[in-house]
Amino acid sequence: VKGFAMLGIGKLGWIEKEKPEVGPYDALVKPLVLAPCTSDIHTVFEGAIGDRHNLILGHEAAGEIIEVGSEVKYFKVGDRVVIPAITPDWRSLEAQDGYAQHSNGMLSGWKFSNIKDGVFSEAIHINDADMNLAMMPKGMSLEQAVMLSDMAPTGIQGAELANIKTGATVAVIGIGPVGLMSVAGSAIHGAGRLFAVGNRKVCTDLAQEYGATDIIDYKKGDIVEQILKATNGRGVDATVIAGGDSNAISEAVRITKPGGTISNVNYFGSGETLPIPRLEWGNGMSHKDIRGGLVAGGRLKMERMVDLCTYKRIAPEKMATHVFDGFESIEKALLLMKDKPKDLIKPVVIC
Numbered sequence: 132v133k134g135f136a137m138l139g140i141g142k143l144g145w146i147e148k149e150k151p152e153v154g155p156y157d158a159l160v161k162p163l164v165l166a167p168c169t170s171d172i173h174t175v176f177e178g179a180i181g182d183r184h185n186l187i188l189g190h191e192a193a194g195e196i197i198e199v200g201s202e203v204k205y206f207k208v209g210d211r212v213v214i215p216a217i218t219p220d221w222r223s224l225e226a227q228d229g230y231a232q233h234s235n236g237m238l239s240g241w242k243f244s245n246i247k248d249g250v251f252s253e254a255i256h257i258n259d260a261d262m263n264l265a266m267m268p269k270g271m272s273l274e275q276a277v278m279l280s281d282m283a284p285t286g287i288q289g290a291e292l293a294n295i296k297t298g299a300t301v302a303v304i305g306i307g308p309v310g311l312m313s314v315a316g317s318a319i320h321g322a323g324r325l326f327a328v329g330n331r332k333v334c335t336d337l338a339q340e341y342g343a344t345d346i347i348d349y350k351k352g353d354i355v356e357q358i359l360k361a362t363n364g365r366g367v368d369a370t371v372i373a374g375g376d377s378n379a380i381s382e383a384v385r386i387t388k389p390g391g392t393i394s395n396v397n398y399f400g401s402g403e404t405l406p407i408p409r410l411e412w413g414n415g416m417s418h419k420d421i422r423g424g425l426v427a428g429g430r431l432k433m434e435r436m437v438d439l440c441t442y443k444r445i446a447p448e449k450m451a452t453h454v455f456d457g458f459e460s461i462e463k464a465l466l467l468m469k470d471k472p473k474d475l476i477k478p479v480v481i482c
């Protein structure tokens with residue numbers, strides 16, 4: 132099978148691989164839709180998870196099942212399915228403990244384009260299909276389905292980890308596709324006033340549509356000053372970090388009230404340490420909780436994402452600003468993700 136791969140740090144190319152073997156609990160899926168992720172860019176161009184050779188990239192896809200193992204009960208050949216970016220080993224102690232995304236080692240539930248070939252392939256291997264896939268409802272658009280792999284669950288997890296009390300003031304730093312879903316998730320979780328920190332109009336417009344009440348432009352001055360001024364110096368109850376560099380941690384601590392929560396879903400691709408400002412962290416005694424997590428993955432999470440779309444709580448397909456035709460245009464779409472033109476939120480490839 133053909134796939135678009137990381138050949139080494141900074142190097143991309145098409146490669147041919149053997150068709151993956153399907154174990155008794157596994158499935159093979161032919162992609163119907165693919166999307167590149169900012170994480171693919173961190174992986175290839177920053178070498179953020181170390182060097183990888185001839186590893187097929189990608190972890191955002193939906194498709195049609197072309198083969199199932201003998202023990203797969205819930206799915207059959209021909210079913211159209213949503214594929215999560217994270218496909219944990221459900222028979223692991225970490226899964227029993229509620230953190231399946233770290234099954235068999237930190238971040239190891241993240242398999243595609245990390246520890247095994249990713250989804251930019253003619254045949255995607257799914258471990259434990261019954262536990263990791265979800266049915267794509269009839270009538271769901273492919274643009275919507277592909278946002279459920281990673282963008283919707285990651286962004287919404289940002290809101291979940293932020294412990295948002297009903298009516299609380301929330302700030303979302305970074306409103307690319309992940310942060311936009313954090314805005315939508317924060318609104319669902321009951322945010323009152325909702326700051327969205329971004330710059331590009333295409334993102335700020337959609338942030339407002341998804342529920343942001345105030346836009347803060349990080350290119351028009353220090354965001355800490357802007358948010359503290361807007362809240363009469365009080366700051367916010369909860370901050371979700373979904374963009375920016377490592378300084379965003381420091382900014383989040385500065386704008387969050389004592390007792391508040393800082394939730395990070397950003398992927399920090401470089402640097403040895405992350406900055407926590409001592410004084411604003413109350414010399415360690417501020418009760419400002421700093422949390423962060425890899426998105427959960429798995430079938431239940433995917434089914435819930437599907438329901439959020441079916442019952443019109445979220446509309447993630449609106450983030451698909453650039454839609455390409457044909458499997459091979461994944462190359463163009465990925466490079467677009469690297470260049471981030473002004474009008475881009477998320478490129479999508481209809482295969």
Ligand code: NDP
Nearest residue numbers: 169170305306307308309330331349374375396398425426
């Ligand atoms: P984008 O690059 O599309 O969005 C980043 C956002 O941050 C943009 O709104 C950008 O604004 C804004 N931004 C950039 N610099 C600053 C700054 N200095 N201060 C404040 N805001 C800033 O990324 P994605 O939405 O695709 O992904 C966000 C992060 O989430 C990435 O690091 C990605 O790797 C990670 N991720 C994590 C996952 C997880 O499981 N935890 C899963 C998937 C992704 P503008 O463009 O307008 O200039």
Ligand code: ZN
Nearest residue numbers: 168170216281
């Ligand atoms: Zn991703």
